[in-house]
Amino acid sequence: MVKPTIKDVAKLANVSIATVSRVLNNLDGYSKKTKDKVEKAIKELNYEPNAIARGLVSKNSRTIGILLPYMHGRFSVDLLRGIDKYTHENNYSVVICNTDNNGIRTMEYIKLLGEKQVEGIIFASAEVKKEYEEELLKLNIPTILVSTNGISNKLPSINIDNYQAAYYATLELIKKGHKDICMISGQKDNKESGIPREAGFKQALLDNGLEVSDQKIYYGDFTFESGISGITKLKKDNPNMTAIFTASDLMALGVLQYAYQKRLIIPHELAVIGFDDSEDAKMSVPPLTTIHQPIEEMGILAAQMLIDKSIVFEDKILKHSVTIRNTI
Known part of the structure; x- marks a missing residue:
């Protein structure tokens, strides 16, 4: 019909x-x-x-645009769940743009969201390059950054303190008596999550008189595969290592996969702590000890700041915590 x-x-x-x-x-x-x-x-x-067609006249599209660097992984899933929860309750729809961390594609999507007259934009978990920020500001559409920061202070962000979170993750391993501790970090030039988490890891070691060296750190890309390649390299370079901190749960799951294949007993022969506290962390074998990053709450708050005009449009730092399970 x-x-x-x-x-x-x-x-x-x-x-x-x-x-x-x-x-x-x-x-x-x-x-x-x-x-x-x-x-x-x-x-x-x-x-x-059609809601968007109506918005062309009313200038009120009741639509939020979301820019993500990838669609796989629990960070994206949990963030979108939070955004969807708030937008659905308030009769808003969302337009999801997978930029694939590609500069040209990102610029095209930013312009597309402007053409669609979205009421707000959420830019999540990717480096905000100068040209992105300039284009977003030019659109004059309210924009929230999640798990990232802008070049200037003109775009508000929602984050946790990545440095402190990594520091306390490392302390948990030190408190268990571990002295030869390694890390699988994010990309070396990743200013949002990689650099601050690596800095927190190093400072915790230094504050406790433990060795800090380049061969104890492997630079991954937050994926399961880089967790496997990371632990393989670190074990070769540090045969006496007894514990590892990974900058994402997915990389920690890669470590657990490696341990299973090598018949290493977790946590007795290798202690592991991740970062995110995704659903995967609860379902891993054994269940993963990890830093709880309130990802879903970040999504809810981002949507709320764009929709509820009574919310102050400013930077927000949410609390992290350590979720103790069975891998340390």
């Missing part, structure tokens, strides 16, 4: 398409009698107007 269009409504109500559009968007310029005719036609035809 063909869905009715705005033209069908206008024809049945014997008015212009522009008049139907004005009624749909609660604009003035028509009589009560005309409004009643249009609403009756809408009901008879069971017409459902």
Whole structure:
């Protein structure tokens, strides 16, 4: 069955398409009698107007745009769950853009969101390059950064203290008596999560009189595969290592996979602590000890800041915690 269009409504109500559009968007310029005719036609035809199309007239699209560097992994899943929870409750829709960490693709999506007249943009978990920030500011659309920071202070962000979180993760291993501790970090130039987490790890070792050296750190990319390649290299370079801190749960799962293949007993022969506290961490064998990053809450807060105009539009630092399970 063909869905009715705005033209069908206008024809049945014997008015212009522009008049139907004005009624749909609660604009003035028509009589009560005309409004009643249009609403009756809408009901008879069971017409459902497109939210974005309505927004082109009302400038109120009730749509939030989301820019993510990847769609795999629990960070993206948990963040989107939080965003969807708040937007759905408030009758907003979302447009999800997978940038694949590609500069050209990111710029194209930013411009696309502007063309779609979204009411707000969430830019998550990727480096905010100068050209991205300039384009976002040029759109004059409220934008929130999640798990990243801008070049200037013009775009508010939602983060945790990655340095402190990594510091306390490392302390948990030290408290268990470990002295030969390694780390699988994020990319070496990753300013958002890689650099601060590596700095926190190193400082915890230094504060406790333990060795800090380059051969104790492997630079991964937060994926399961880089967890396996990381522990393989670190074990070769540090045969006496007894504990490892990874900058993501996915990389920690790679370590657990390696341990299973090598028949290493966790945590007696190798202690592991991850970062994120994703659903995967609860389901791993054994269940993973990890830094709890309130990812879903970040998504909820980001959506809330864009939709609820009473929320102060400023940087937010959320609390992290350590979730103790069975790998340390």
